[in-house]
Each structure stands twice: as C-alpha cells, then as structure tokens.
Amino acid sequence: MRGVWTVARKDLQSELRSKEAINASVSFALVILLIFSFAFEPTADETRAISGGLLWIAFAFAGALILNRSFARELQNDCLEAVIASPVAGWELFLGKAFGSFLLLFGVELICLPVFGIFYGINLTKTLWPLLLILVLGTWALTALGVTFAALTVNIRLRELMLPLLLYPALSPALMASMTLTTSLLTTGSFGTNNQPWIRLLIGFDVIFTSLALALIEFVLVL
Amino acid sequence: MSTMSTRQKLVYGLGATGTLLLIWNLYRVLLVLPDEMQQGAIYRIIYFHVPAAFVGWTLFLAALVASALYLWNKNLALDGFAASAIEVGWVFCSINLVTGMIWARIIWGIWWTWDPRLTSMFICWLLYGGYLVLRGAIDDAGQRATVSAVLAIFAFADVPIVFMAIRWWRTQHPSPVLETGGLAPEMRLPFWLNVFVFLLIGLAITLLRLDQEDTKRELEGLRRHAHAHAI
Amino acid sequence: MDKRNFLYLFYGLSLAWGLVAAYLFVLMQRSRKLRAELDRVKRMVGDQ
Numbered sequence: 001m002r003g004v005w006t007v008a009r010k011d012l013q014s015e016l017r018s019k020e021a022i023n024a025s026v027s028f029a030l031v032i033l034l035i036f037s038f039a040f041e042p043t044a045d046e047t048r049a050i051s052g053g054l055l056w057i058a059f060a061f062a063g064a065l066i067l068n069r070s071f072a073r074e075l076q077n078d079c080l081e082a083v084i085a086s087p088v089a090g091w092e093l094f095l096g097k098a099f100g101s102f103l104l105l106f107g108v109e110l111i112c113l114p115v116f117g118i119f120y121g122i123n124l125t126k127t128l129w130p131l132l133l134i135l136v137l138g139t140w141a142l143t144a145l146g147v148t149f150a151a152l153t154v155n156i157r158l159r160e161l162m163l164p165l166l167l168y169p170a171l172s173p174a175l176m177a178s179m180t181l182t183t184s185l186l187t188t189g190s191f192g193t194n195n196q197p198w199i200r201l202l203i204g205f206d207v208i209f210t211s212l213a214l215a216l217i218e219f220v221l222v223l
Numbered sequence: 224m225s226t227m228s229t230r231q232k233l234v235y236g237l238g239a240t241g242t243l244l245l246i247w248n249l250y251r252v253l254l255v256l257p258d259e260m261q262q263g264a265i266y267r268i269i270y271f272h273v274p275a276a277f278v279g280w281t282l283f284l285a286a287l288v289a290s291a292l293y294l295w296n297k298n299l300a301l302d303g304f305a306a307s308a309i310e311v312g313w314v315f316c317s318i319n320l321v322t323g324m325i326w327a328r329i330i331w332g333i334w335w336t337w338d339p340r341l342t343s344m345f346i347c348w349l350l351y352g353g354y355l356v357l358r359g360a361i362d363d364a365g366q367r368a369t370v371s372a373v374l375a376i377f378a379f380a381d382v383p384i385v386f387m388a389i390r391w392w393r394t395q396h397p398s399p400v401l402e403t404g405g406l407a408p409e410m411r412l413p414f415w416l417n418v419f420v421f422l423l424i425g426l427a428i429t430l431l432r433l434d435q436e437d438t439k440r441e442l443e444g445l446r447r448h449a450h451a452h453a454i
Numbered sequence: 455m456d457k458r459n460f461l462y463l464f465y466g467l468s469l470a471w472g473l474v475a476a477y478l479f480v481l482m483q484r485s486r487k488l489r490a491e492l493d494r495v496k497r498m499v500g501d502q
Contacts, residue, residue, distance in 0.1 A: 148377075152370050156360050165356065169349040170377055172342070173384060197391070208380065216373050219294050265459035268466050275470070314477045318470045325466035329459050424474075431481055438488045445495045452499070 003088040007096025008103070014073065015104060021069045025108045029062040030115060037119055047120045052183030055116060056175055060142065062112075063105050064164045067146035070101045071154040080154065084221050094147060094217040102143040109135055127185045134185065137202050138178030141209065145171055148213040151220045177202040234430045241423030248416050256413065265329045270414055272322040274421040275315045276344070280382050282312030282425060283351065287379045290372035302368035303436030304429075305375055306358060311429045313351045315421070320348060331395070340388040340396035347385050350378040364443060 015021055036054050040047065047054070074080040083093060113131075117124045124131060146167055153162045168175070177198040184192045191199065252270045289305040292298075323341070324334050335341065354374050361367035389396055400406045406414065 145377075152373060153357075155366065156357070156370070158360050162353075162357060162360060166350075166353045166374065169346045169353060170381070172346045173381075176342075209377075212377065212380070216294075216376065219369055220373055222369075263459040264463045265466070267463055271467060271470050311477075314473060318473050321473065322466050322470050325462060325469065329462050428478065428481070431485075435481070435484055435488055438485075438492060442488065442492050442495060445492070445499055449495055449499045 001092075003092030004095045004099065007083075007088060007093055008099040011070065011073075011097060011100030012103060015069075015100070021066050022104060022108065025062040025065045025105070026111055028065060029058040029108060029112045032058040032061060033112065033116055033119060048122060048187045049183065051116075051120065051122060051186045052179040052181070054120075055112075055182055056138065056179045058112060059105070059109055059139070060168065060171070060175060062108055063101075063139075063142050063146060064167065066101055066104050066108070067143065067150050067167070068160055068163055070097050070147055071150045072159065075154065090218040090221050091214050093221065094151070094213060098140075098143050098147045098213075101147055102140055105143060106135065106139050109139065122186055124186075127189055130191065131182065131185055134178055134181045134202075137206055138174060141174035141178075141202070141206050142171060144206070144210045144213055145174075148209075148217065148220070151217065174202055174205045177205070230430055230434060234427050234434075237423045237427040237430070241420050241427060244416065244423070245420045248413055248420060252413050252417070256409065265326055268322050268326050270417045272319055272326065273414070274418040275319040275322065277418050278421040278425045279312040279315035279319060280386065281422065282308040282315065282429065283347075283375075283379055283382055286312065286375050290375040293368060293372045297365075297368075299364060299368055299440060300437070302364075302371060303440065304433055306371065307429045307432035307436055309351055309354055309375065310432055311425055313348070313355060314428075315425060316344070316348045316351065320344065336395050338395040339392045340385065340394045343381060343385040343388050347378075347381045350381055354378060364440070 033054070036058075040050070071080070074083055088096075113124060116122070146163070149163055149167050149170070153159045153166070156162055180198050181191060181195055181202070184190070184195050248270075252267055256267070286305040286308040289301045289308065293301040293305065323344075327336070328334050354371060357374060358367055358371055361370060388394060389399055
C-alpha cells in the first residue's frame with residue numbers, strides 16, 4: 001500500500017506547488033455556476049429543483065480538467081515510462097493517482113459548495129453530512145473511471161477531446177444517481193424513500209468500476 | 224464459385240438466406256397479421272425495433288468476448304473481429320433508436336423522453352460510438368487494439384442496465400412482454416423469425432467488415448515490408 | 455388492414471432499411487479504397 005501513498009503524495013505535492021489544475025478547475029466551476037445563474041433566472045424554489053444537476057455538471061466539467069492532467073503531467077521527460085518501470089505495481093499507481101485526483105477534485109468541490117449556497121440562496125448546512133457522503137461517492141466514481149480513461153487516452157492525439165467524450169457516457173449512471181440524490185437532499189432534506197435504488201446504484205457503480213479498473217490497469221499501462 | 228473463400232461463401236449464404244426469410248416475413252408482418260387493437264399499423268414496427276436491439280447487444284457481447292480474449296493472447300484478428308462486431312452492432316443500435324423515436328412520435332406524441340430505458344440505450348449508443356471514434360484516433364495497431372479492448376469491456380457494463388431497465392424501473396417505455404406472455408401467440412413466430420433474420424444479416428455484414436479488417440492488416444504488413452526494403 | 459398510421463410505419467421501416475443500405479454503401483466504398491491501396495502497395499513492393 002505504500003506505493004499508493006507515494007504516488008498520491010507525489011501528484012498532490014506537484015499539483016499544490018504549481019496549482020495550475022486547481023486554479024483552472026475552481027475558476028471553471030465558478031464560471032459555470034455563474035453562467036447557469038444567467039441561464040435560469042433562479043428563484044430559490046426553481047433552483048432547488050435543478051440544484052443537483054447544476055452542481056454535478058460543474059463538478060464533472062471541472063473534474064475533466066484535473067483528470068486530464070493526472071497522466072498528462074507524466075508525459076514530459078519520459079516520466080511515464082519511468083513511473084511504469086518503477087517498482088510501484090500497476091494497481092498502486094492507479095489507486096495513487098485516483099486518490100490524488102479525488103482529493104484535488106473534492107477540494108475544488110468543497111470550495112464551490114459555499115459559493116453555490118450563496119449565489120443561489122440555498123442553505124446547505126441542514127443536510128451537510130449526507131451531502132458530503134454523496135459528494136464522496138460521486139467524486140470517487142468520477143476519479144476512478146476518469147483516471148482509467150486518462151491512462152487509456154494519454155498517448156492519443158486529441159486527448160483532451162477523447163477523455164470527456166468517453167468518460168461522460170460511461171459515467172452517466174453514477175452522475176444521474178448523484179444528481180438525483182443531491183437534488184432530493186437540497187429540496188426535501190432527506191434522501192427520500194423512492195431514491196434507495198439510486199444509492200445502491202451509486203455504491204454498486206463505485207465497487208464494480210473500481211474493481212474493473214484494477215483488473216484491467218496492467219493492460220492499459222504497457223501501451 | 225470455387226474461387227470464393229469460405230468466408231465469402233458464408234457471407235453470401237447468410238445474406239441470401241436472411242434476405243429471403245426477411246421478404247417472406249415482411250409479407251406476413253405487413254399483410255397477413257391483423258392490427259393491434261389500440262395502436263393501429265404502427266405497432267408492426269416492434270418486429271424491427273426489438274430485433275435490432277437484440278442483435279446489437281448480441282454483437283456487443285461477441286465483441287466483449289473477443290476483446291477479453293485479445294487482452295489474453297494479443298491476436299490481432301480478435302481485435303479485428305471486435306471492431307467489426309461493434310461497428311455493425313452500433314448501426315443496429317441506431318436503427319433501434321430511430322424506429323423507437325418514430326413509434327414514440329405516433330403513440331406518445333413526443334419524439335423522445337428521458338426515461339431509464341431510452342437514456343441508457345442512448346448512452347450505450349454514445350459509448351460504442353466513442354469506441355469507433357477512438358479507433359480512428361490511434362495509428363499504431365497494437366496500441367489501438369489494446370485501448371479498444373479495454374474500452375469495449377467498460378462499455379459493455381451499460382448493456383445489462385439497458386436490458387434490465389424496463390424491469391428495474393417503472394418506465395414510459397412499454398413493460399416487458401416477451402417473458403410475461405404479453406405477446407399474442409400469432410405474433411410470436413414473426414417476431415422471433417425477424418430476430419433470426421436480423422442475426423443472419425448482422426453476421427453477414429460483420430463478416431464483410433471483418434474481411435476489410437484483414438485487408439487492412441495485410442496492407443499494414445505490406446507497407447512495413449515496403450518501407451523496410453526501401454531503406 | 456387499418457390504414458391508421460400506416461404512413462408512419464412506412465417512414466419508419468424505410469429509415470431503418472435506409473440506414474442499413476447506407477452502411478452497406480459505406481462498406482463498399484471502404485472496400486474499394488482498401489483494394490486500390492492494396493494494389494498500389496503490392497505494386498510498390500513488386501517494383502523493388
């Protein structure tokens with residue numbers, strides 16, 4: 001497991017020093033929230049009905065920026081070959097990068113949440129802990145699948161286009177579940193009895209796709 | 224006739240059988256069968272809408288197996304088969320979506336709705352479309368094969384969701400009729416016959432496409448040979 | 455036979471089979487291009 005923390009720490013440190021992706025991500029997410037407020041002319045009720053969707057759109061798009069960099073940062077100076085040839089196992093590399101990206105994206109989301117609450121007049125503190133739970137589950141789906149596809153597309157031309165093109169359809173079940181549950185939390189204050197399947201879907205998605213990624217990552221890394 | 228390879232004979236055989244059966248079945252579906260009580264003539268589209276989906280998913284399953292096998296033994300012929308199966312399957316998915324939309328426009332009054340069945344099928348279409356786009360973006364044969372194989376495995380995770388959608392959720396899309404016996408007896412033979420017909424035609428086109436993949440591989444080999452000797 | 459909606463059935467089936475025909479056409483084009491390319495490269499190798 002040490003390899004996982006080593007890789008995660010390396011990614012986090014290099015990112016926190018330059019702050020390129022974080023700044024870009026936070027700015028992008030805030031701009032999206034701003035543009036949505038022009039598009040929807042929100043009274044509090046209307047926004048609450050679409051709040052889950054808005055938040056997760058912003059997070060998904062901002063996440064793509066972070067995920068792109070997770071493997072792209074290794075392209076210079078043949079770092080990718082060095083990392084693959086190192087004693088770090090494939091699964092450790094995957095989990096390390098996934099954790100690193102997860103923490104970065106989760107940080108971005110935590111910054112965006114109060115801004116969202118202020119812009120749209122929604123009180124987030126009433127349902128904070130369930131909301132954070134959904135954020136964790138949904139963000140992990142995003143980063144686990146995203147890092148896998150980032151590894152797949154790192155050496156391809158049009159990489160920045162292919163990653164979102166492949167990632168968002170594959171991520172849709174998790175995105176839908178996250179959006180539905182977030183909206184339910186912000187409008188009714190609870191998950192709602194009808195939404196139990198969505199929670200199961202989200203957890204199942206996380207488990208299945210993390211396992212699938214771990215199983216297949218060796219094939220992807222020797223490209 | 225003797226100069227045709229086995230595969231070509233298979234393509235013509237499957238294609239001809241499929242077409243003949245299709246024509247016979249079309250006669251039955253369009254002219255012999257009576258109308259459904261509430262829907263009028265448009266209900267007959269089910270004989271094309273559902274078989275297209277079944278054959279599409281079957282081809283995706285075949286591609287899944289081929290992709291997994293490719294990752295195991297790296298035989299490029301398997302990658303060629305997966306690519307062919309997915310491309311043809313994607314066309315059948317498109318047919319399914321288009322026929323569904325036309326039926327929906329008549330019966331529901333709207334072209335589209337975001338219920339679980341339609342949404343997941345559309346996502347399936349996007350995923351495999353992305354697979355085809357991805358293949359076009361990679362020039363190196365080995366890399367393309369590996370990336371495609373992994374993507375095919377991930378993409379197939381959506382297919383069970385599409386299939387089970389009308390059983391897991393209450394959807395606007397009609398509920399299951401096949402296993403609940405909701406399909407009238409005289410409809411069953413034409414329906415399953417059309418599934419068989421589509422399967423034959425789908426296989427024929429896949430083999431055609433597979434031929435092209437083999438030609439492409441031969442081409443790449445020859446090019447490498449030419450460049451090696453030119454130096 | 456009930457003529458209700460028959461027109462749309464016709465449209466639907468035409469579109470479906472039109473898609474198949476279009477795809478077959480694309481395949482044929484691709485085949486022709488591939489064969490031409492193959493002949494060209496074969497000739498190039500033969501010349502060496």
